[in-house]
Amino acid sequence: MSYTRPTIAARVQGTRAGAWPAVGPLCSGIRLNPVDHVKLPGAAAQSRSSALALARDVLTTESQAVAALVDRLDERFLRAVELVLGCRGRVVVSGVGKSGHIARKIAATLASTGTPALFVHAAEAAHGDLGMVTGRDVFIAMSYSGETDELLTIVPILKRGGTPLIALTGHANSSLAGYADVHLDCRVEREACPLNLSPTSSTTAMLALGDALAIACLDARGFGADDFARSHPGGALGRRLLTRVSDVMHTGEAIPVVSADDTVMDALREISSKRLGMTAVRNLDGTLAGIFTDGDLRRLLEGGGDARATRVRDVMTTAPLTIAPQALAVEAAQLLDSGRKNQLLVVDAEHRLVGALHMHDLMAARVI
Numbered sequence: 001m002s003y004t005r006p007t008i009a010a011r012v013q014g015t016r017a018g019a020w021p022a023v024g025p026l027c028s029g030i031r032l033n034p035v036d037h038v039k040l041p042g043a044a045a046q047s048r049s050s051a052l053a054l055a056r057d058v059l060t061t062e063s064q065a066v067a068a069l070v071d072r073l074d075e076r077f078l079r080a081v082e083l084v085l086g087c088r089g090r091v092v093v094s095g096v097g098k099s100g101h102i103a104r105k106i107a108a109t110l111a112s113t114g115t116p117a118l119f120v121h122a123a124e125a126a127h128g129d130l131g132m133v134t135g136r137d138v139f140i141a142m143s144y145s146g147e148t149d150e151l152l153t154i155v156p157i158l159k160r161g162g163t164p165l166i167a168l169t170g171h172a173n174s175s176l177a178g179y180a181d182v183h184l185d186c187r188v189e190r191e192a193c194p195l196n197l198s199p200t201s202s203t204t205a206m207l208a209l210g211d212a213l214a215i216a217c218l219d220a221r222g223f224g225a226d227d228f229a230r231s232h233p234g235g236a237l238g239r240r241l242l243t244r245v246s247d248v249m250h251t252g253e254a255i256p257v258v259s260a261d262d263t264v265m266d267a268l269r270e271i272s273s274k275r276l277g278m279t280a281v282r283n284l285d286g287t288l289a290g291i292f293t294d295g296d297l298r299r300l301l302e303g304g305g306d307a308r309a310t311r312v313r314d315v316m317t318t319a320p321l322t323i324a325p326q327a328l329a330v331e332a333a334q335l336l337d338s339g340r341k342n343q344l345l346v347v348d349a350e351h352r353l354v355g356a357l358h359m360h361d362l363m364a365a366r367v368i
Contacts, residue, residue: 058192058200065188065201066208072185073212080166080182081216084115087164089136091117094125096150098199099142099206106140106210112231113214114223122150130154135162142210143167144186144202146174155179168206184209239366245332246325248365249346249355250276256356257282260289260313264300267292267312276358278343281316286352289313291320291345322347325354329367332357 084091091110095103103119110117120129122141133139139158141151146169158165159179167180170187177183186209192200229241256274258267260281270279271292278293292312300307300315322345323332332344336359346355362368 054194061190061192062201062204065192065205068188069186069205069209069212076182076184077213077216080184080213081220083138083164083166083182084110084213084217085220087115087136087138089116089134089138091115091138091140092120092133093117093140093142093210094120094122094151094154095142096122096148098203099144099148102203102207102210103140103142105207106142106214109211109214110217112228113218114221114227115214115217122148122154125154126150130157133158133161133163138164138166140166140168140210141176141180142169142206143174143176144170144199144206146171146176148176151176152179168209170202170205184213240330241328243329243365243367244325245323245327245329245346245355245357248329248361248367249325249357250274250361251355254356255353256280257353258292258312259284260311260316262312264292264297264305264307264310264312264315268297268307276343276356278356280320280345280353280356281312282353288320288322288345288347288351288353290316290318291343292316293343320345322351323357324348329362329365333359333362333368336362 091107093103093107093110094100100121107117107119118132120132125133139155141155143151146167152175155165155176156179164182165180166182166184167176168184168186169177170185171177172183172185172187186202186205188201188205190196191198191202192204225241229238254274256270256276256279258270258279258281260283267279267281271277271294278291280288281290281292283289290313292315296315296317297307300310305315321335321339321341321343323335325346325348336342336344342359344357345353346357348354359368
């Protein structure tokens with residue numbers, strides 16, 4: 001089939017079939033046809049139903065590939081866990097191509113779940129980066145064929161240096177599997193690709209098996225939520241697991257507070273000046289007596305009470321929601337949500353008032 005390069009005029013006007021997309025200053029202001037009108041030359045039109053059918057087949061095929069790994073887990077997997085847990089250095093994960101992308105992700109998962117790990121590209125390792133690996137490390141090589149040249153070039157050197165080798169391949173008789181101290185089998189019946197060529201099921205199986213190894217090590221180390229937060233301080237998860245009430249509460253002069261003998265008018269002035277929508281009520285010894293909110297004021301006025309004459313002790317709420325300063329801020333959010341409140345008072349072990357918290361403070365800290 002012959003192809004004629006479109007003229008510049010045709011490119012600008014977009015009137016000829018197969019015209020190039022309008023790009024650059026030459027086509028400034030030219031509107032392209034919507035994407036759904038673009039036709040791929042030589043490609044058969046695919047119906048919506050066939051696209052859905054193919055997508056479902058991909059998910060089914062890949063899920064079956066992962067499920068098949070379950071029955072293959074045996075003493076070899078346990079030996080791999082032992083090697084990782086006994087590593088005195090770092091776990092180095094390596095691969096090439098699609099397997100390399102999976103290897104990079106597994107290294108990241110290991111590192112974030114308590115196992116010091118890094119990714120080294122096999123090709124770069126053969127040109128100097130192998131110096132990152134020592135006999136104290138454990139090397140995890142990922143190659144579905146088990147015959148990746150870049151890995152086979154460096155593996156003998158690693159073995160001579162005494163570095164334990166874990167191999168994830170789909171072929172137990174491959175060269176890489178033969179070199180390995182532990183071989184983990186991630187073979188699949190077929191790729192999800194209709195051509196059975198593009199790495200799809202195989203990379204999914206390799207990813208799942210790598211995750212299984214990382215999480216088994218996490219559990220064996222007793223790695224908990226606080227440990228996880230320390231390696232994720234910058235994200236929303238880190239904020240939820242690391243931010244304490246003491247980090248976001250109002251303290252000192254910023255706490256709205258009155259005594260039980262003050263009038264409701266005094267309380268209103270304190271509420272207005274501190275802008276938290278409430279005021280704490282404190283006993284002479286510093287312990288918390290209660291809280292006065294707009295709800296308490298509304299009930300007083302509805303009953304015909306006088307704000308200038310009524311004492312706070314007579315209308316305050318005597319059992320307000322409280323929390324300790326060392327509690328997680330996310331616990332404060334849960335307490336406010338379950339109690340349908342907006343304000344929370346912070347007290348120490350002796351029930352002395354040490355802080356005040358509003359729902360907006362939690363929002364500003366991006367805890368919620």
